[in-house]
Amino acid sequence: EVQLVESGGGLVQPGGSLRLSCAASGFTVSSNYMSWVRQAPGKGLEWVSVIYSGGSTYYADSVKGRFTISRHNSKNTLYLQMNSLRAEDTAVYYCARVSDYYDSSGYYWGNWFDPWGQGTLVTVSS
């Protein structure tokens, strides 16, 4: 079964750090694009970061320079290192695989987020 399980959330003071983990089963993290998406309380979904299978990483402007996405291949786990945390980073953080599809002729049909983990809550407060 393809599954993602996040951990590492909790309460942290402004300016503090936290590392989230996302353990995958049923597929290989390093062979896929993997992403983090967050949702502030009562708000919508916000894309945060992605790591490509080749290792390139990208970030939303709101977290650039503060967050770092990485993976541990032998543990088949995705991470999000969050530094200099702010109150506005308070959210449920979901990890998700970026699924995509090329047909037999090589035509690219696009990408989407699936599966999703269950989420882990990060609260930044003094």
Add this chain to the structure above:
Amino acid sequence: QTVVTQEPSFSVSPGGTVTLTCGLSSGSVSTSYYPSWYQQTPGQAPRTLIYSTNTRSSGVPDRFSGSILGNKAALTITGAQADDESDYYCVLYMGSGLNWVFGGGTKLTVL
């Protein structure tokens, strides 16, 4: 800054049909943005409904369909049921390095 627009809320009667849309603050949505749609109920992770504009994810009932309508992506629910009452999010792919932008979500009420 790219903004993806969705109706904040929508209401549909049981058995009725509703179309939710996903637009761009500047420009038109096309299949090249690979629009996908997600359903979320309170306290739960999002569930993939539609990807690549109009492909239903595994296990999604065929009353859910996706399309491009005019200059927007659209999610149509035909024969709405009570358990379709959820938040619905679209996301557009802006390309490598620009990546993904979610819409603000539509809260659908079935009554």
